[in-house]
Amino acid sequence: MIPFSAIRIFREIGDAAMVMALEQIEAIEEKNLLHAQIYTILGRYDEAEQMYLDSSRPIEALNMRRDLLEWPKALVLAETMDPKEIPFLSKEYAQELELT
Incomplete structure (x- = not known):
């Protein structure tokens, strides 16, 4: 779960894309899927790929x-x-x- 404060902070600085991305991944419970999504948001695609491959949804x-x-x-x-x-x-x- 993404801390509400992170969403609030990005909302306050006007980063709508990050707010939407964080809201979309907020409900993800599986650790590897969550890490993969975060790596994707950060542009770290090789790490994201590995996390996806290690997840329940390769x-x-x-x-x-x-x-x-x-x-x-x-x-x-x-x-x-x-x-x-x-x-x-x-x-x-x-x-x-x-x-x-």
Whole structure:
């Protein structure tokens, strides 16, 4: 549980994005999932990935890498966690490469 004071402080300094992020994770009870979310908020994605992989929802590591458009890392995760996603990830990756 996120201390109410942290939410209040970020609200007072006008950081609406942080307030929303903290409110979303406030109800998470599983330690590894909570740590993963906090690492994600802080931009520490490698640590977040490891916490997701150690949690009850390891697929969230793949989802995080997909959301970050980190296709090579997402594809590596998909190989072991959800191989049926590989064609979709490959297509999204190819579409991004076409745009750059």
